[in-house]
Amino acid sequence: MTRISQSELSRNITNDILRNHVEFERAGQQMSSGYKVQLPGDADTGGQISDFRSAIQRLDAYQTQIAPLSGALAFQESIIQQSTDILTRAKEIGTQGANGTLGPEARESLSREVFQLRDQLVALANSTYQGRFIYSGAASNTPPFSATTYATPSTGPESQRFVFTTQPGATIRNSVTVSDSQSIVANTPGNQVFSNSIIALERLGRALSGYSTNPATGTPDGTGAAYNQPAQYPDQTRDIQNAITLLNSAANDDLLPERTDIGARISRLETTMTMLRAAKAGAEDSLSNLQNADSVTAATALQQAQFALQASLQVSAKVLNMSILDYL
Amino acid sequence: MTNFAAKILNNSVSALSAQQAVIATTANNIANVNTEGYSRREVQLQTRVTRGSQGVLDVGNGVEVGRVRQITDTFLERLMRDASSDEGYSTVRNEFLDRLQRSFGLTDTDSTIGSTMTNFFGSLNALSADPSNLNLRTNVLARADDLVQSIQNTFSQIADLQTEADQRIASEIADVNSITERIAILNGLISSREAGSGSVAGDERDQRNVLLQQLSSKLNISTIDQADGSITISLPNGLALVNGSTSNDLYVTTSPSFGGATLPPSLDGRVLSYVVYDYSGGAGTAEVDLSQQITGGSIGGLLAIRGTTATSNTSPFQANGALVEAAARVESLSRYLLTTFNSNYVGNGTVRTGDLNGTTSQPFDFFTFTGATDVNTNGLADAADLAASGNGNFSSILTLGIRDPRRIAGSFDTSGGPPAAAVYASGDNRNIRALAGLQSTSVTFSSGSFSLSGTPQQLYSELVSKVGNDKARAQLDQTVAANSLKAALNRRDQVSGVSLDEEFTNLIKFQKAYQAAARMIKVGQDLLDQILQVL
Numbered sequence: 001m002t003r004i005s006q007s008e009l010s011r012n013i014t015n016d017i018l019r020n021h022v023e024f025e026r027a028g029q030q031m032s033s034g035y036k037v038q039l040p041g042d043a044d045t046g047g048q049i050s051d052f053r054s055a056i057q058r059l060d061a062y063q064t065q066i067a068p069l070s071g072a073l074a075f076q077e078s079i080i081q082q083s084t085d086i087l088t089r090a091k092e093i094g095t096q097g098a099n100g101t102l103g104p105e106a107r108e109s110l111s112r113e114v115f116q117l118r119d120q121l122v123a124l125a126n127s128t129y130q131g132r133f134i135y136s137g138a139a140s141n142t143p144p145f146s147a148t149t150y151a152t153p154s155t156g157p158e159s160q161r162f163v164f165t166t167q168p169g170a171t172i173r174n175s176v177t178v179s180d181s182q183s184i185v186a187n188t189p190g191n192q193v194f195s196n197s198i199i200a201l202e203r204l205g206r207a208l209s210g211y212s213t214n215p216a217t218g219t220p221d222g223t224g225a226a227y228n229q230p231a232q233y234p235d236q237t238r239d240i241q242n243a244i245t246l247l248n249s250a251a252n253d254d255l256l257p258e259r260t261d262i263g264a265r266i267s268r269l270e271t272t273m274t275m276l277r278a279a280k281a282g283a284e285d286s287l288s289n290l291q292n293a294d295s296v297t298a299a300t301a302l303q304q305a306q307f308a309l310q311a312s313l314q315v316s317a318k319v320l321n322m323s324i325l326d327y328l
Numbered sequence: 329m330t331n332f333a334a335k336i337l338n339n340s341v342s343a344l345s346a347q348q349a350v351i352a353t354t355a356n357n358i359a360n361v362n363t364e365g366y367s368r369r370e371v372q373l374q375t376r377v378t379r380g381s382q383g384v385l386d387v388g389n390g391v392e393v394g395r396v397r398q399i400t401d402t403f404l405e406r407l408m409r410d411a412s413s414d415e416g417y418s419t420v421r422n423e424f425l426d427r428l429q430r431s432f433g434l435t436d437t438d439s440t441i442g443s444t445m446t447n448f449f450g451s452l453n454a455l456s457a458d459p460s461n462l463n464l465r466t467n468v469l470a471r472a473d474d475l476v477q478s479i480q481n482t483f484s485q486i487a488d489l490q491t492e493a494d495q496r497i498a499s500e501i502a503d504v505n506s507i508t509e510r511i512a513i514l515n516g517l518i519s520s521r522e523a524g525s526g527s528v529a530g531d532e533r534d535q536r537n538v539l540l541q542q543l544s545s546k547l548n549i550s551t552i553d554q555a556d557g558s559i560t561i562s563l564p565n566g567l568a569l570v571n572g573s574t575s576n577d578l579y580v581t582t583s584p585s586f587g588g589a590t591l592p593p594s595l596d597g598r599v600l601s602y603v604v605y606d607y608s609g610g611a612g613t614a615e616v617d618l619s620q621q622i623t624g625g626s627i628g629g630l631l632a633i634r635g636t637t638a639t640s641n642t643s644p645f646q647a648n649g650a651l652v653e654a655a656a657r658v659e660s661l662s663r664y665l666l667t668t669f670n671s672n673y674v675g676n677g678t679v680r681t682g683d684l685n686g687t688t689s690q691p692f693d694f695f696t697f698t699g700a701t702d703v704n705t706n707g708l709a710d711a712a713d714l715a716a717s718g719n720g721n722f723s724s725i726l727t728l729g730i731r732d733p734r735r736i737a738g739s740f741d742t743s744g745g746p747p748a749a750a751v752y753a754s755g756d757n758r759n760i761r762a763l764a765g766l767q768s769t770s771v772t773f774s775s776g777s778f779s780l781s782g783t784p785q786q787l788y789s790e791l792v793s794k795v796g797n798d799k800a801r802a803q804l805d806q807t808v809a810a811n812s813l814k815a816a817l818n819r820r821d822q823v824s825g826v827s828l829d830e831e832f833t834n835l836i837k838f839q840k841a842y843q844a845a846a847r848m849i850k851v852g853q854d855l856l857d858q859i860l861q862v863l
Contacts, residue, residue: 002822003822003823003825003827003830004822004827005821005822005824005825005826005827006361006362006825006826006827006828007361007362007821007825007826008817008818008821008822008825011814011817011818011821012814012818015814033435035434035435037434038433038434038435039429039430039432039433039434039796039799040429040432040434040792040793040795040796040799041425041426041429041795041796041798041799041800041802041803042796042800043796043800044793044796044797044800046432046434046789046792046793046795046796046797047789047790047792047793047796048789049434049792050432050434050440050442050785050788050789050792051785051786051789053434053442053443053446054442054443054445054446054785054788054789057443057446057447057450058446058449058450058767060450061446061450061453061454062453064454065453065454065457068457068458069457130458130461132458132460132755136755137753137755138459138739138742138753138754138755138756138757139753139754139755140460140753140754140755141460141754141755167753168742168743168751168752168753169739169742169751169752169753169754169755169756170753172742172753172755172756172758174456174459174755174756174757174758175757175761176453176456176457176757176761177453177456177761177764177765180768183761186457291434291435323828323829324828324829324832324833325828325832328832328836
């Protein structure tokens, strides 16, 4: 026969009440905090939870990264669009100027507009985004294009020759990491995008205003001196036509590919953003499954724990009150 | 002729006195119903035997108290002591691991190494989009500072736990010495009281059992019952703690006689103490290490969690134990920052890297540690630096080398390399990108005997898993040990504990017997009165 002693009875009852209290407290905490796992020892999924948390933090950081980057790329796209428009307008003027019926004076007046267009293009190439020059590569504190002079003439817009900066790092393309596996080039050095266009505009302007051009690079149009009119009128016409060819090749070989490239990068960014959102949603879902208390389950558990605690309290009151003394 | 009337009186008187003895024992049982370790007593009654033949008219000689029996089961007592030992061990382990896991919380609000590290790499990535932006640069330094702080805090929390365990061992050993001393005294009392008398020194035995249980909740001991009633207590290696009425003290020392001049440092740079037995009686000249012998009870638990280390070791990470294992992982991250990160920061020897001021970066520009850095000028944080620092770890002295956001070396040299003077473009993000990319680069993390190949985040989640699994296992062990201790106590109480119901039932039984015996005296008196009246 098993003997139940007083100390065993009270030990068992105290134990049961305490255990039920702990369960009740735990269920209540899950309910109030919303977490079923708060500390690594609460489940064997601590490492996974930490991984998911880190992944979500990282995906968030990438997403924050993408917004300014796609802003910058959209801005670059509009710059290239405007530059293409400038070259198209310059071609129209050039074609008009190449007409053999136009006298040197009429051509010179056309050159004013071409130099205006040139200045606009230089201004576009020297654009800044958030205070930094877009087309200076890593030398983003220096404007990519600045004016030096042609030998002849020494004044006026014809004398201005815009050259790409020689600052170290100006030809560096910066890439930005936008996801664990992808990075996007954020800039193109200005010499690759604008140098040919600017030179073409300068040659067109000079030819129209009556000067041959001897550029830093490329085939010279004579010696850079003024045309001897009327003897060199055909040379002037030839140089205007050459400049139009240069404009065409600058638009087709430099601006068009750059525009296509930026468009591709913008669409890659969008794809990446969609992928990041999906990845984040997936990670949040998994994290929630691992860590968050399901409110229905938690509420049920709390209810059960409460019942168990109440029952053990009632039972102990009954059992402990039972004594032979009451019957003697 | 036999005088039956006198017989009636005699027998009844013997019954009165015997029932009184039983009732007194019941009273004692009831009085001790809540006394820890009390084993209930039972009076064994026996028929009284007288000398000489009573012939055919032997009606018996009444009753007498045989002996007072103490209801105990030495097997159950032993079982209870073993369970106590397990419970003491697992409780202290569970407590420390619970406190350890709090440094690695998993909720949004916890600022852990994991979250500060991800934020740090995130800030580098953000800076790569706009490398000369001073706000982003300041942010990188702030996040790096957070990371350093969280590494330092986590490491010092672990080190504090180790120190606390170490200090608790000393106070527990003091308790052990006081308990063994009292057991030795009780041993003496029991053997002198029981010697030759055949009686049982029940109260002393009860007290000794309580002390034995207390002792085994602190240490794993083995006991041998001696013929004279005393009990011999020895440690697992056979060393006697109590032998008869003499007890041997244990000592806790940080300069054991078996160690050299320099002992391995603890995580916080002190020395872990050694639990020793001193053959020179406290003079400290002939000590034996017991630190690795004590594997049970709360002291065993404290030693296991704190870690034990051979005196010939030199690094705090050569000790064993869950705290040291966790600390080694944190330390491996500090070493990663000081070596892998730093050498990438200065361009890995393939390219020079520089800051917004045009200054070429040097090893220990970014992450560094207080004290003399790079004593052997190899550009690496290594054992030589650690030795020179006088600190056993880098984690507690890790700090940031630069505070000026312009000083972050984000650019690669564009000069084409030495001998040309280095040139750095302010908008160059290549170094920043390379550094941000380290978060997904697998390297080998190591410190002490710990080694793991993976990314920094993988290292951290391995650490979290390890701490979590240790804690979960300790919790399970603790629950099992507590349950088996409860079961052992219950089984002991089923045999030795006092049941009030039983005592009261007995009380009624003996009270009735007493009343009946008293009535018998009345009957005897009546018989004698009858005779007297006739006369």
